[in-house]
Amino acid sequence: MSDPISDLIAAADARLGPKGVISDPADIAPWLSDWRGRIHGQARAILAPASTGEVVGIVRLAAEHRVPLVPQGGNTGMVAGATPPADGSAVLLSLRRMNRIRSISADNRLAVAEAGVILATLHDAADEVGMRFPLTLGARGSCTIGGLTSTNAGGTQVLRFGTMRALVAGVEAVLPDGSLHNGLSGLKKDNRGYSLDQLLIGAEGTLGVVTAAALRLVPAIAGRAVAWAGVDTPSGALALLRWLEARTSAIEGFELVPASSLELVLRHIPGTRAPLAGEHPWHVLIEATTADAGASIAAELEQLLGEALDSRIMGDAVIAASEAQAEGFWRIRDSIAEAERAEGQTLAHDISVAVADMPRFVVDATTAVERAFPGTSVSAFGHLGDGNIHFHVRAGSRAAPDWYEVEGERISRLVDDLVTAAGGSISAEHGIGQLKKAELARLDPDRVRTLRAIKQALDPLGIMNPGKLVS
Numbered sequence: 001m002s003d004p005i006s007d008l009i010a011a012a013d014a015r016l017g018p019k020g021v022i023s024d025p026a027d028i029a030p031w032l033s034d035w036r037g038r039i040h041g042q043a044r045a046i047l048a049p050a051s052t053g054e055v056v057g058i059v060r061l062a063a064e065h066r067v068p069l070v071p072q073g074g075n076t077g078m079v080a081g082a083t084p085p086a087d088g089s090a091v092l093l094s095l096r097r098m099n100r101i102r103s104i105s106a107d108n109r110l111a112v113a114e115a116g117v118i119l120a121t122l123h124d125a126a127d128e129v130g131m132r133f134p135l136t137l138g139a140r141g142s143c144t145i146g147g148l149t150s151t152n153a154g155g156t157q158v159l160r161f162g163t164m165r166a167l168v169a170g171v172e173a174v175l176p177d178g179s180l181h182n183g184l185s186g187l188k189k190d191n192r193g194y195s196l197d198q199l200l201i202g203a204e205g206t207l208g209v210v211t212a213a214a215l216r217l218v219p220a221i222a223g224r225a226v227a228w229a230g231v232d233t234p235s236g237a238l239a240l241l242r243w244l245e246a247r248t249s250a251i252e253g254f255e256l257v258p259a260s261s262l263e264l265v266l267r268h269i270p271g272t273r274a275p276l277a278g279e280h281p282w283h284v285l286i287e288a289t290t291a292d293a294g295a296s297i298a299a300e301l302e303q304l305l306g307e308a309l310d311s312r313i314m315g316d317a318v319i320a321a322s323e324a325q326a327e328g329f330w331r332i333r334d335s336i337a338e339a340e341r342a343e344g345q346t347l348a349h350d351i352s353v354a355v356a357d358m359p360r361f362v363v364d365a366t367t368a369v370e371r372a373f374p375g376t377s378v379s380a381f382g383h384l385g386d387g388n389i390h391f392h393v394r395a396g397s398r399a400a401p402d403w404y405e406v407e408g409e410r411i412s413r414l415v416d417d418l419v420t421a422a423g424g425s426i427s428a429e430h431g432i433g434q435l436k437k438a439e440l441a442r443l444d445p446d447r448v449r450t451l452r453a454i455k456q457a458l459d460p461l462g463i464m465n466p467g468k469l470v471s
């Protein structure tokens with residue numbers, strides 16, 4: 001029997017050929033749930049165009065048949081933004097076949113990559129021309145340029161290079177009416193009104209389909225030094241960062257790690273070792289880099305940390321003596337979430353407040369949450385220098401198996417209220433997707449009204465990623 005979804009799939013089949021339409025339920029199944037495996041959707045097909053022209057054709061067909069599309073890259077997003085609705089009313093639009101790096105130029109300091117290019121592939125390509133794309137994160141082997149752009153992803157180098165908003169020079173995107181926006185020229189100066197590129201960055205696929213992006217490159221790293229330091233408090237950690245920044249411009253990573261998170265990693269992640277001999281309530285992982293082959297970044301960092309120690313800015317520090325040890329330090333930081341999962345149930349919040357307010361926020365919010373929900377414990381870790389902390393609430397050892405489902409909403413409401421009262425954001429780098437939609441509407445109705453007006457203007461038929469952000 002004919003219905004709009006069947007009609008769309010048949011028309012897409014005629015246009016894209018067999019490689020472009022996946023309709024075997026076994027092949028679709030892995031792409032129907034979010035990365036954390038908590039939200040499940042349904043879709044009768046994955047449409048997988050291989051060129052911008054094919055995306056234009058599919059979006060026009062979707063508009064004609066009034067069938068919504070859910071754009072999807074690597075499906076590593078943290079807020080179920082790429083998970084289709086549970087009622088099967090939409091189809092998935094995978095960009096993974098659009099995986100060409102169209103151009104890469106050290107002279108222009110730009111790469112133009114299609115939406116389906118995996119982040120690690122771009123890193124390798126930049127390396128080959130003596131350059132670097134300075135954004136990285138734990139999912140670099142799976143996440144795509146389209147997904148990173150559409151979530152305005154951050155990661156561990158934001159301190160120096162900014163989020164995708166700073167690194168994307170322009171995008172090519174198919175808008176919901178099937179028209180093409182081409183912003184790939186990478187012009188440094190372009191004042192033709194509203195920035196459509198910036199509107200599409202962080203839009204979570206609700207305003208159009210990103211098909212390619214022009215990405216800013218920086219010179220490749222000639223040397224890096226990685227250190228681990230112990231401090232007494234989060235404000236001591238921020239003081240150390242500011243002290244270092246006043247003396248060098250080489251700091252590009254500065255990650256806060258509480259002692260409780262370090263202990264969990266050492267307990268659950270094989271092969272990890274405590275970097276420092278003594279005990280400290282808080283730790284920081286510091287990375288300094290240089291593009292100057294003649295500079296000794298390790299010697300510079302060592303001297304600075306020695307002076308910081310003498311000035312009692314911090315308790316103790318060690319510099320990684322080898323690449324393997326440097327990787328070992330990063331492994332501790334990158335394994336915190338995995339160690340938490342091994343320990344028990346955890347409720348994750350990705351929040352930001354003004355950088356200077358973060359130390360106090362961490363201490364006060366931890367006390368407030370642990371008092372309101374006895375038995376829980378908070379791990380606040382991550383990008384202190386960006387004012388962005390992963391505020392994770394762990395269930396106690398005696399928590400019920402359904403603690404997450406029963407208590408999760410109440411705990412998150414308290415965390416989100418505390419963040420809002422501090423003038424912060426309930427989503428620093430992961431986006432809103434499905435998971436944060438109700439909280440955004442509760443806490444910031446004026447913002448949601450404006451976002452909805454933009455959505456309505458560009459996508460009056462509501463065919464782009466329904467049920468996400470504001471739709």
Ligand SMILES: Cc1cc2nc3c(=O)[nH]c(=O)nc-3n(C[C@H](O)[C@H](O)[C@H](O)COP(=O)(O)OP(=O)(O)OC[C@H]3O[C@@H](n4cnc5c(N)ncnc54)[C@H](O)[C@@H]3O)c2cc1C
Pocket residue numbers: 035070071072073074075076077078080081082095115136137138139142143144145146147148149150151152153154155156204205206208209210211429430433465468
């Ligand atoms: C281990 C791990 C570590 C992570 N660390 C970080 C981190 O440090 N910082 C950070 O910011 N994020 C982090 N993330 C989250 C995630 O990697 C990012 O959100 C990433 O940008 C998602 O890319 P993706 O290709 O997987 O997108 P998907 O998950 O497929 O999609 C994400 C959103 O973008 C939309 N979308 C995807 N492609 C397109 C397109 N071409 N056009 C329009 N819309 C599109 C989707 O509809 C969805 O709303 C991490 C994830 C994991 C699993």
